[in-house]
Amino acid sequence: MATGWYATADTLLPPSLLDIGPIMGAIAISGLVPVLFVKKNLNGGKSRTSEIAMAERFANLKSSTLINVVDAENRMTEVNDEMLAFTGYTRDQLIGQPVRMLYGPTGYQTADTIRRGLAEGKIWQGDTPLVCSDGSVRVTQTTVMPLFDGEGNWSGSISVRNDLAKNEAFLSGKINSTALHELRDSIWMVDVQTEHFHYMNRAALDWMGLGGGSYDRLSLDDIQTKMDISPLISAYHAVRDKGREDVQCNLVLKGMQFEVSVKRVAIDDQNDQILFVFQDISNRVEKEQMKAEFVSTVSHELRSPLTSIKGSMGLLLSNAAGELPEKARGLLEIAHRNAERLVLIINDILDLEKIVAGGMEFERVPTDLSDLINEAVLSSSINSQRFDVTIETVGTEEPVEVHTDPNRTIQVLTNLLSNACKFSRPNGKIIVSLTQQQGRLRVSVKDHGQGIPARDKHKIFERFADMTNSDRASKGGTGLGLSICKAIVENMGGDIGFESQEGVGTTFYFCLPTEEAVVYHTENAQPGLRDAG
Missing domain, CATH: 3.30.565.10 (Histidine kinase-like ATPase, C-terminal domain)
Structure with a gap:
């Protein structure tokens, strides 16, 4: 995720990069996320500077780029003018409303799927319907990225959409090459025919130790000889040879953990590229592991004594130690029910631990x-x-x-x-x-x-x-x-x-x-x- 400020540049990318429709969402988002992050960290105060910056970001994303921002309650907080023109709504009709209103009944399941993925920190890409003010439905190519507050809590999302009906004209326009090159996430593009690198952004060049050097003579095999990228190679072949549209894989390199999206990008009839987008998830994975280890340890330590307590109370309720007074029995029944509930909670937590770790066995x-x-x-x-x-x-x-x-x-x-x-x-x-x-x-x-x-x-x-x-x-x-x-x-x-x-x-x-x-x-x-x- 980017953290810098990006100015609109007239510089064109190499011709082949002009046709990368699927990554436009990431490019647009990279310019907006910094502003949104600053705006969310003003401790409730208003900043004229951040509002102007937001307006400039929205203004810079022209053509068929439609943008909306939603909060953690799934209500729209920002929309750009292109979104309003495309749907026919006014700003007042959208701000504060659930974003699901744009999807219509047929798109509710898609909206719920997107939201569940965002809550887990995942980026979503795909085609979504938009219900316009006149009741018509128009399909857009959509990229949705989660937003997080200063403490790392999920606080909403930002969506960037392109009108599929105008996609051909859109792809022939300019792309903000500065934003692409300055993205914090590493980006590779590999030629399907030669398997040589066609493009690397600055983050990828620095990470690979190439600095400002040349990458067009490098191939995936060259990288494979220097580091283990087996999951990446498998994902590459799944996209190139098996026709998979989009493959996600996890990769550990140089002590860092990445979630990598691998996607085929059709440039023209004769020249396809495979797009790799690396998202550093090291901090997220470390926190999840620490939390899981703590919960697992506590659960294991609690289960044995709780099971013993529950069993002992069960014996008392069965009169194993003699007849109980009515009041004592009532109190013991309450304690026994609560012990049962605690055991259930611990068993559920341990089941979840097995699932997350891939340790739950299934015998079909x-x-x-x-x-x-x-x-x-x-x-x-x-x-x-x-x-x-x-x-x-x-x-x-x-x-x-x-x-x-x-x-x-x-x-x-x-x-x-x-x-x-x-x-x-x-x-x-x-x-x-x-x-x-x-x-x-x-x-x-x-x-x-x-x-x-x-x-x-x-x-x-x-x-x-x-x-x-x-x-x-x-x-x-x-x-x-x-x-x-x-x-x-x-x-x-x-x-x-x-x-x-x-x-x-x-x-x-x-x-x-x-x-x-x-x-x-x-x-x-x-x-x-x-x-x-």
Whole structure:
């Protein structure tokens, strides 16, 4: 991420660089992030200088460059004139509004995906729809970069968009070469045919020890002989030979950790380039490791004594030491429930640690998914009685075979059922359905509870997410279950999501891949698997 000030320059890049549409977002952002950072660190005071600088940055980014800035609440705080002209909105109509209004209902999932990535410090690139003031939808090529405050906390994002309809004219215009060359992130461009470097910015030259020297005679093989860039080479071949559009890889070089984006850039019909953008994530990784080590140590040290305490209280409640007075039993039951909750939290934290470290094992075997669902429903009977709800199943009458890890699948199912019980109304009904959709098996858990507020939906799978109406403490949740479910399902090659309407209810679902779901029909039985498609 850049930290300097960039003036608009009339100097043209080499002709081949004029056609690098995908990196325009990074170039534009590099000029704006310093101003935004300064503006956020004024301790609440206003600075005429920073406002003028912001105006100049926006004014310098002309042509089809559309810019908007959002805060941590996903509300727009800045838009440039080109954005207003493109969408037909006035500034007052956009400032303070959720950015999702620009995506429309069909783009909500994309907006949520972008936000989740930003919260993890990731840059997002792709095509997004924009709903204009007249109701029309126009597609833009978009780069979204997270913003962080002075303490390293995520504070919002900045988006730079290009009108795809005018992309050809846009690519033939000038690029701010000064901004590109001064980016703190290292940039390489490698010719697909020769594998020789076509371009390096100043950061890359300094990092490679080339200073102002020549790079056009260097190849990837030359770099490989000096340092281990195996992950980079693999990503390069995935993009060049296997047709992958964009590949991310992690790389450790000279004691620094990088997240590298590798992308093919079509210059013309005969001359393609592979673009490498290096983002230094050393500080972020170090902080994450320190935090993970601390949490892991504390969790391991707490689990054994807590398990012992919980077991001892369980023995007392079973009258192993004699009959307990009624008041003492009541107090002990409260202590036992809280000990159970603490053990659950610690187990969840340790599960997350395994997932992050890649240490969670998955044993995929042919499994009857219907049987797993029925088993999870049975094991959730205590929760259903506690919260006075009933659980029904649909589509589980017949065995349905899927290649999955049964224990991890049960873990996901019981967590979703536990949440559904907790947030259902008394005398409510929960419906667990198994359906087939386009070669995948879909399991859904539907409740008729209070639903999830729209302002909380983007963080539903985050760790310890603070939901507006969750009342987690009284209901016994750890705040980790859904993030663990997401990691488990994705590690098994599936995906997870939800649909919710506040005041009506919520449906959580997960899909598992299967080439062909096998349904075993028994005599005189109704089909157990319905096509929901």
